[in-house]
Amino acid sequence: MISPLRDIELADLRGHRTSQKWRSYPQDVLPMWVAEMDTRLSEPVKQALLEAIEAGDTGYAFGTDYAEAMAGFAKQRWGWAVEIGRTRLMPDVMMGVVELLRLVTEPGDGVVISPPVYPPFYMFLRSMGVRIVEAPLTPDGRLDPDALDRAFAQAKAYLLCNPQNPTGTVHTRQELETVAALADTHGVRVVSDEIHAPLTLNGAVFQPFLALSGTEKCFAVLSASKAWNLAAVKAAVAVAGEAAVADLERVPPEVGDGVNHLGVIAHVAALRAGGPWLDGLLSDLDRNRRLLGELLAEHLPMVRYRPPQATYLAWLDCRDLGMSDAPQRLFLERGRVALNPGPTFGTGGDGHVRLNFGTSPEIVAEGVRRMAAAIE
Numbered sequence: 001m002i003s004p005l006r007d008i009e010l011a012d013l014r015g016h017r018t019s020q021k022w023r024s025y026p027q028d029v030l031p032m033w034v035a036e037m038d039t040r041l042s043e044p045v046k047q048a049l050l051e052a053i054e055a056g057d058t059g060y061a062f063g064t065d066y067a068e069a070m071a072g073f074a075k076q077r078w079g080w081a082v083e084i085g086r087t088r089l090m091p092d093v094m095m096g097v098v099e100l101l102r103l104v105t106e107p108g109d110g111v112v113i114s115p116p117v118y119p120p121f122y123m124f125l126r127s128m129g130v131r132i133v134e135a136p137l138t139p140d141g142r143l144d145p146d147a148l149d150r151a152f153a154q155a156k157a158y159l160l161c162n163p164q165n166p167t168g169t170v171h172t173r174q175e176l177e178t179v180a181a182l183a184d185t186h187g188v189r190v191v192s193d194e195i196h197a198p199l200t201l202n203g204a205v206f207q208p209f210l211a212l213s214g215t216e217k218c219f220a221v222l223s224a225s226k227a228w229n230l231a232a233v234k235a236a237v238a239v240a241g242e243a244a245v246a247d248l249e250r251v252p253p254e255v256g257d258g259v260n261h262l263g264v265i266a267h268v269a270a271l272r273a274g275g276p277w278l279d280g281l282l283s284d285l286d287r288n289r290r291l292l293g294e295l296l297a298e299h300l301p302m303v304r305y306r307p308p309q310a311t312y313l314a315w316l317d318c319r320d321l322g323m324s325d326a327p328q329r330l331f332l333e334r335g336r337v338a339l340n341p342g343p344t345f346g347t348g349g350d351g352h353v354r355l356n357f358g359t360s361p362e363i364v365a366e367g368v369r370r371m372a373a374a375i376e
Helices: 010-016 043-055 065-076 093-104 119-128 145-152 173-186 241-249 253-258 260-274 275-299 327-335 361-374
Strands: 087-090 110-113 130-132 157-161 191-192 219-222 236-240 313-317 351-357
Touching: 010 157, 010 361, 043 260, 065 087, 065 157, 065 236, 065 260, 087 093, 087 145, 087 253, 093 119, 093 191, 093 219, 093 236, 093 241, 093 253, 110 119, 110 145, 119 130, 119 157, 145 157, 157 173, 173 191, 173 351, 219 260, 275 313, 327 351, 327 361
Parallel strands: 110 130, 110 157, 157 191, 191 219
Antiparallel strands: 087 236, 219 236, 313 351
């Protein structure tokens, strides 16, 4: 089996990676924060990009190849039949989210999110001028129906994170059916961010939101970028429910001008031919999440860790460490390991950090060793 997270050397990463993850901190800091994996490209993706560059195929994105590739992947992996006529290319997931929310809200309208959640949800919604309404997750990281019911009464739309970032929760079919029923009751339009869906790990089953009944007026946005580590060549596909197609057609045509042609080429290759690579990655991530749990239990037993059901991100509860300062600051200053600070994820984030274990087992172990040394 392909093993994308093996044989990754720290010195090689420091010497050759010039992305945000590896250039935001001094060389002595171990970066385990932003959502970039430490892996080489899937061979089909690499070959598709090389062929496009060799051919000078660097023009504007066009056609339905990406939507067709996503539909094939969704059918094979999740049993979900995506109709190409209900899709639209987007520059990336968050830009797609913004464009869809603009179709169904006005400035000042309420948009619900369920924190702790991906920080750009806050940033993009604020830039839109809508009013953020929180329906926090339960203490065990699940959707809270009562909180959603109260929040939906004050809102026009719900931005759902499915699977959830940073907790790694994979929402169950029953939970999502409850969301759909509450949204219908309150007339709330749901936009489901499903960028982490291909990263659902062993033991959990991803449920596409639009595959459920009662979601005809809703939307989803999907991408291959997180699962195949393609942030540099972003692209996304927006999908509309049956009763939301007319809304999707109102997306301004100029939005399509921002779609990265090389991104589309890379994502099509990933979805059509990158399955074995993805399977190997999921196996590596499954091992890493277990390893992280073992290392934390041995070296940082006061840190509470619930193994994620999806993603390569771990949500660590550090409140029992008794730190008077934010834990990520101590881990950075004394341990020289960079993590995402919990408060940026909104309500429920205090005393937490997010750790990226999408790297080699050796780097995971080094990160925990540094964290443990920081509190000695």
